[in-house]
Amino acid sequence: MADILLTYQPLEFSPVSPADGAQVIFQGVVRPFSKGKEVLRLEFDAYEPMAISELEKIAEEIKAKWPEVNQVLLHHRLGIVNAGEMAVIAKISSPHRADAFEACAHLMNRLKETVPIWKKECYNDGHYWVSSTP
């Protein structure tokens, strides 16, 4: 039921799921600036087997909370991602749109809370592991 992928390749758009009336997609794109500094690229690190098992837990949560949801998709890039490229794509398909919006927002919130993936911002003059230092 859950379509989970961690990949070093560019992310592809997800095709339309013809049986589901409501499909909500989130695309997270690398912004060229962060806190006023130019970002050259991001580098993502992950503890891959644990990240996949945490994402599967989140998909189970979603199925329990929104039983009508038919598809949970989360594809995340690892390694170098340049400004303007997609770092993450999330998609929820469901018969009804309210469920799809809520479940997709929940998926992104939980991704950022529990899934062991780390983002390094690379500037002209150094780098910074996001959230890692006070």
Place this chain on the structure above:
Amino acid sequence: MADILLTYQPLEFSPVSPADGAQVIFQGVVRPFSKGKEVLRLEFDAYEPMAISELEKIAEEIKAKWPEVNQVLLHHRLGIVNAGEMAVIAKISSPHRADAFEACAHLMNRLKETVPIWKKECYNDGHYWVSSTP
């Protein structure tokens, strides 16, 4: 700022907006069944100039309520749309994902409240204008 389109052609996927970190997309697809009956196709009618002006009002509402939103996109098909095809695509781009999820859900809610577009469900044995009769 608002990218509004009513079209008799199949809808195209919207490209990634490289400057916005958070992009939320809603795809509304024609379901093959409605209330247990097989739906062969939908037919959409619209009062086109008024639909466009109502959609522009909704885009203005969104810009007022979520000032950081950079892109409001709403493409709606008219005429015959077969089961499995997209009838509507909505997209909001914003620096932050919470705004993008809320604004996209609002856009779809308001579309269904005020925009003069009408949906006819066509079955093997007749047709039904949705919401039109008690």
Place this chain on the structure above:
Amino acid sequence: MRFSLLAFGVAREIVGNEITVDNSDIRDVQSLRIWLSTTYPLLSGLNKWAIAVNEKYATDSTLIAPGDVVAIIPPVSGG
């Protein structure tokens, strides 16, 4: 007073795409509604429909002027 009347969705099947109304009793949306219900009794069987005057939602007290474009707006169902 002459004006154009458009009809959409289910109302188009009852009234037609567009008619020209020429009736001196119709001065506002309320009097138009009375005339429509008499002339097209099938409209009374529908869910509550709105009237637009010159592409804007109107209320019963909205006046109709010669040359206006008036439309019957059944409950919308886009998306």
Place this chain on the structure above:
Amino acid sequence: MRFSLLAFGVAREIVGNEITVDNSDIRDVQSLRIWLSTTYPLLSGLNKWAIAVNEKYATDSTLIAPGDVVAIIPPVSGG
């Protein structure tokens, strides 16, 4: 007791990708944390990190057994 210790993100730059720990004082996550803070003082300058044992989040009282795979999990920042 021997076990593998993985480190990710900013912790990887301090500890390395993977080390083998062989230390009889380490029996649970709490004692591992004490050993880590002594051995890698730079870890103390980071925001609060978690420990995973065999790919699951652990608490301070989680026991570590020989052959376990233990990981330092700095605050996550995916998406």
